[in-house]
Amino acid sequence: MADRIQSFADFWPYYLREHSKPQTRALHYIGTSLVVLIALYALWSGSFLLLLAMPLAGYFFAWVGHFGVEKNRPATFKYPGWSLAADFRMWWYWLTGRLGPELERAGVKS
Template sequence: MTTFKEFWPFYLQEHSNPLNRRLHFVGTFFVHVVLLYALFTQQWMMLWLLPVIGYGFAWVGHFIVEKNRPATFKHPLWSLRGDFKMFYAMCAGKLWK
């Protein structure tokens, strides 16, 4: 894979279980909440929670639900982009099944 466009179908395949997608959604939702809270309150120490929350929910989804390795291990930036693309697609009512 040399482009995100090529990576995206692989990403979706690695997130084929709806419960895994939902766990990613919850984690990414709380990443947004904590980020906004830190920005508005200027409590910058809260920012250390972002990877803990984001990866925590995602890794439960992969290791326990999907039983595969997170794409983050081989493609960290594309995987992060994929997480947000999937989150916003789910906000639009897509990818829930």
């Protein structure tokens, strides 16, 4: 496929453009934060069945953002691995205050 992205370096700006609205990103941050909290609690408590809730927590908020706010199709349908990695990268950059320059480089007005 000629239109298929071939590297994560090329995928990253595409991913950010697919999350151009702050509300979409905020919903992703909620979902990703819940995923991390569920994982930590499951490990701490030994309640490993809770790990099954991680995809639901993450994807629910992300998909509300895409279908309800951004009005686009989640990148995870076409690029599942890169999408998951980019979601955690976006979340980490947001937590550490480094997302703004990344959005600017991708052409997203923050």
